[in-house]
Amino acid sequence: MSETDWTLWMKKRRVRVLCALGAVLLCCLQGGATVTDEVPVFTEEPLSVVQKLGGSVTLRCSARPPSANISWRLNGRDLVAGAGGDLGVVLEPGMLLIPALTNLTLGRYQCVASTNAGGLASVPANVTAA
Known part of the structure; x- marks a missing residue:
């Protein structure tokens, strides 16, 4: 050449x-x-908890960008905002509250952050009875 x-x-x-x-x-x-096209990144992930049955548990989760949708899983199954009430679980932005821990609410919880660009599951947080 x-x-x-x-x-x-x-x-x-x-x-x-x-x-x-x-x-x-x-x-x-x-x-x-746009900002919603950013792949989410966790700024806070839920932590494992040991609690007495009947005690309350709070798991926290947050991600960037702030517009990321936050949802939750229990033992690999999606918790839906309205259906979470069947277990007595309260789903709020950035937080999952178990007012009174029962055998049904014990397990492995994951926070899922999603945007138009994709989704990301947190490290599992184990909720176990003392």
Whole structure:
């Protein structure tokens, strides 16, 4: 390959790279990328707890971006806001409250943070009876 051929090849390659970068920049400037397109990152994860049956338990969870949706799992199954009441579990933003621990509410809890860009499950927090 001669020096002239090499120079032409590099110029073509540089143009392709610059076009790709320009397209990404244009997308961002037009509002194509938003905060909700960020992959969530935990700022606080739930911690394991040992509590007497009948005692209360609070698990906390938060993530960035602040717009991330926070949900909870118990033993791998999703806890739905209304259905959490069947177990006596209260789901609030960034918090799960068990007012009175029972055998049904013992187990492995996980916080799940999700945005349009994806989801992330926390490290499991084990809630066990003393």
